Amino acid sequence: xxxxxxxxxxxxxxxxxxxxxxxxxxxxxxxxxxxxxxxxxxxxxxxxxxxxxxxxxxxxxxxxxxxxxxxxxxxxxxxxxxxxxxxxxxxxxxxxxxxxxxxxxxxxxxxxxxxxxxxxxxxxxxxxxxxxxxxxxxxxxxxxxxxxxxxxxxxxxxxxxxxxxxxxxxxxxxxxxxxxxxxxxxxx
Amino acid sequence: xxxxxxxxxxxxxxxxxxxxxxxxxxxxxxxxxxxxxxxxxxxxxxxxxxxxxxxxxxxxxxxxxxxxxxxxxxxxxxxxxxxxxxxxxxxxxxxxxxxxxxxxxxxxxxxxxxxxxxxxxxxxxxxxxxxxxxxxxxxxxxxxxxxxxxxxxxxxxxxxxxxxxxxxxxxxxxxxxxxxxxxxxxxx
DNA sequence: TGTACTGTACCGACTAGACGGTTTAGACTA
DNA sequence: TAGTCTAAACCGTCTAGTCGGTACAGTACA
Numbered sequence: 001x002x003x004x005x006x007x008x009x010x011x012x013x014x015x016x017x018x019x020x021x022x023x024x025x026x027x028x029x030x031x032x033x034x035x036x037x038x039x040x041x042x043x044x045x046x047x048x049x050x051x052x053x054x055x056x057x058x059x060x061x062x063x064x065x066x067x068x069x070x071x072x073x074x075x076x077x078x079x080x081x082x083x084x085x086x087x088x089x090x091x092x093x094x095x096x097x098x099x100x101x102x103x104x105x106x107x108x109x110x111x112x113x114x115x116x117x118x119x120x121x122x123x124x125x126x127x128x129x130x131x132x133x134x135x136x137x138x139x140x141x142x143x144x145x146x147x148x149x150x151x152x153x154x155x156x157x158x159x160x161x162x163x164x165x166x167x168x169x170x171x172x173x174x175x176x177x178x179x180x181x182x183x184x185x186x187x188x
Numbered sequence: 189x190x191x192x193x194x195x196x197x198x199x200x201x202x203x204x205x206x207x208x209x210x211x212x213x214x215x216x217x218x219x220x221x222x223x224x225x226x227x228x229x230x231x232x233x234x235x236x237x238x239x240x241x242x243x244x245x246x247x248x249x250x251x252x253x254x255x256x257x258x259x260x261x262x263x264x265x266x267x268x269x270x271x272x273x274x275x276x277x278x279x280x281x282x283x284x285x286x287x288x289x290x291x292x293x294x295x296x297x298x299x300x301x302x303x304x305x306x307x308x309x310x311x312x313x314x315x316x317x318x319x320x321x322x323x324x325x326x327x328x329x330x331x332x333x334x335x336x337x338x339x340x341x342x343x344x345x346x347x348x349x350x351x352x353x354x355x356x357x358x359x360x361x362x363x364x365x366x367x368x369x370x371x372x373x374x375x376x
Numbered sequence: 377t378g379t380a381c382t383g384t385a386c387c388g389a390c391t392a393g394a395c396g397g398t399t400t401a402g403a404c405t406a
Numbered sequence: 407t408a409g410t411c412t413a414a415a416c417c418g419t420c421t422a423g424t425c426g427g428t429a430c431a432g433t434a435c436a
Contacts, residue, residue: 007411039413040397040414041398041414042410042411045410045411048397049397050395107212116341135363138363139366142331144334145333146330146333147330149334150330152294153301153304154305174326175323177323195385217421218420226387228387228388232423232424234385238421238422
């Protein structure tokens with residue numbers, strides 16, 4: 001039995017949801033407060049400004065990224081497959097946070113982009129430690145990026161889709177097979 | 189000797205430039221008009237609303253996509269390599285239009301997303317015609333998507349970068365090599 | 377040839393509303 | 407009593423869109 005999330009957490013969650021579902025334009029302070037079931041004053045009690053709200057989201061993303069790095073480093077399938085596997089949106093809280101932040105990344109906010117750059121660099125280092133060939137490592141990363149960005153732009157599937165249609169849904173298993181072949185070729 | 193571009197064309201161009209360089213928030217009607225060397229009234233003479241301005245950009249993108257499909261279909265290196273090769277931002281007008289539209293895609297405007305979906309689907313069909321394996325075709329597309337999205341979010345390099353650093357710049361040649369190996373494995 | 381009129385292209389001041397943010401007054405509770 | 411809020415009024419700024427007006431090229435026609 002989880003305790004009721006604090007108002008601060010609800011605000012951050014509502015901000016994410018609005019960013020994902022309706023885009024940055026719709027994620028106004030009023031809208032976020034309403035979605036969080038909090039008054040505007042209440043929101044501004046926890047986050048002094050919209051900038052601070054965004055900074056809160058970025059902090060959350062960084063924290064979650066650290067946990068992700070640890071999981072990635074010790075995944076039995078290797079970092080490359082871990083990365084691709086988890087890039088297919090699975091509905092984890094980390095996924096949502098990333099996609100929300102991604103929606104913010106094309107704005108004027110350079111702190112979001114900077115955070116992404118750093119997280120990206122760490123992912124690359126981990127994948128490069130798994131797959132030694134830099135080109136293949138880069139290709140794997142780009143593949144994962146493509147998955148994330150598609151999710152960010154074209155909406156997150158409610159289900160963890162398993163069919164591969166030309167409509168954009170992706171068969172994770174077969175993609176992982178492709179990554180496997182790329183990786184084994186590079187390691188050989 | 190080219191004739192002076194019309195005001196309408198200049199407006200569309202300025203809209204693209206602002207979207208790419210400063211993001212959707214900065215691409216206000218006033219800013220676009222000023223960048224195009226046109227008054228706000230003049231802009232609104234050609235495009236009745238901001239929505240119409242976006243629609244103009246989408247139309248332009250669709251037209252350019254048709255030309256791209258034709259080039260892609262008859263590229264001697266095959267559709268897959270063509271796609272990855274041209275996904276690395278080369279500064280072509282089509283690249284700029286796509287990246288500009290991409291910056292708009294996370295907004296409320298569903299028409300932009302719809303256009304992207306259709307163009308994406310066509311690209312996928314062409315790549316699938318080249319590489320028969322759907323998984324590999326999908327992987328190649330995602331790789332190209334990653335390249336485009338990275339360009340859209342983290343700025344377009346002024347130069348056609350040739351070095352592969354962990355900073356995100358990509359060595360096109362070695363990536364194409366990876367694609368080659370994936371493709372030949374799939375075709376075999 | 378001069379005049380009246382039409383349509384196109386464009387200008388720039390203005391308006392209404394949205395948004396971020398502030399402030400104030402007060403309530404609930406640990 | 408201090409911390410965590412609510413509710414609502416309010417302010418300055420920004421933005422999309424409106425509106426009245428201008429400049430000019432063409433054209434009909436007397």
